[in-house]
Amino acid sequence: MSPHPRRPSGARDLERSVWPTIPAGALVLVPVGSTEQHGPHLPLNTDSVIAESVARAAGEHLTAQGADRPVLLAPTIAYGASGEHAGFPGTVSLGHDALRVVLVETVRSLSLWAGRIVFVNGHGGNVPTLDAAVGRLRGEGHDVAWLGCDTPGGDAHAGRAETSLMLHLAPADVRLSEAVAGDTRPLACLMPELIARGVRAVSPTGVLGDPTGATAEEGRAALESMVPVAARRIAADRPDPRGRLLDPAAHPAPKHPTAVPSGPAHPTAASTTPSVVARTKAAAP
Numbered sequence: 126m127s128p129h130p131r132r133p134s135g136a137r138d139l140e141r142s143v144w145p146t147i148p149a150g151a152l153v154l155v156p157v158g159s160t161e162q163h164g165p166h167l168p169l170n171t172d173s174v175i176a177e178s179v180a181r182a183a184g185e186h187l188t189a190q191g192a193d194r195p196v197l198l199a200p201t202i203a204y205g206a207s208g209e210h211a212g213f214p215g216t217v218s219l220g221h222d223a224l225r226v227v228l229v230e231t232v233r234s235l236s237l238w239a240g241r242i243v244f245v246n247g248h249g250g251n252v253p254t255l256d257a258a259v260g261r262l263r264g265e266g267h268d269v270a271w272l273g274c275d276t277p278g279g280d281a282h283a284g285r286a287e288t289s290l291m292l293h294l295a296p297a298d299v300r301l302s303e304a305v306a307g308d309t310r311p312l313a314c315l316m317p318e319l320i321a322r323g324v325r326a327v328s329p330t331g332v333l334g335d336p337t338g339a340t341a342e343e344g345r346a347a348l349e350s351m352v353p354v355a356a357r358r359i360a361a362d363r364p365d366p367r368g369r370l371l372d373p374a375a376h377p378a379p380k381h382p383t384a385v386p387s388g389p390a391h392p393t394a395a396s397t398t399p400s401v402v403a404r405t406k407a408a409a410p
Contacts, residue, residue, distance in 0.1 A: 136185060139198060152194050152240065156246075158175070161217070162213035165331070176246060180198055206248075208323075221253060228254065228258035282333040287336075290347055290348060293341045301339070307333050
């Protein structure tokens with residue numbers, strides 16, 4: 126037997142662990158998704174699948190790169206703020222108030238033994254709540270931050286970006302033969318009506334974008350581009366005033382760093398800008 130124990134290959138699943146094996150001061154990644162309609166071709170857990178996949182792969186990446194602490198993957202928070210999709214059967218939305226309580230109490234509990242917590246968000250409608258909850262928690266002194274599953278150039282909802290990702294991550298759950306194009310107008314044009322009347326008023330199928338051309342290979346490439354960025358943001362640990370982790374490659378450290386405010390964050394127009402593949406969801410009330 127080797128005198129040196131083999132380093133774990135990636136993030137350990139918290140829910141499958143036993144308490145004596147939980148390492149002190151661990152980094153806990155908490156995926157946050159939703160249970161909401163994603164058109165006639167994608168499952169209701171699409172956002173949760175993407176968030177968990179990015180979190181798991183980022184944990185593996187961090188461990189492989191020699192993370193300074195053990196990494197644990199927490200169970201996915203599968204219900205979010207999805208009120209804009211309420212017109213479709215199957216959608217389950219907690220709303221912002223309830224979700225904020227869940228996020229706050231999750232961190233307060235984890236902080237009793239974890240060293241650091243990072244939410245990995247897969248649903249844009251959760252953004253204002255994450256900003257508010259994480260801002261409050263940082264004000265309480267908790268080491269917590271969050272990041273989104275960024276897919277630059279992705280379409281709004283249940284379009285080519287999400288469909289490609291799901292063809293790669295959960296192909297058996299994708300009904301590609303049922304995929305249809307939805308409203309493909311720019312988000313800026315759609316937003317007033319989405320805010321006022323929800324997704325169904327804009328797209329009876331629930332699709333905002335066009336899944337035509339989606340492939341598993343495109344989804345694999347998208348995931349492979351997302352994961353290193355997520356891991357880099359987690360490793361750099363540079364949250365903005367709302368607790369969102371910055372990418373050091375895009376936001377180099379200032380020569381004379383200033384303290385980051387840690388008080389409660391209040392959602393603003395900027396804070397509702399989605400940072401995930403489902404960009405329209407951040408506008409939900």
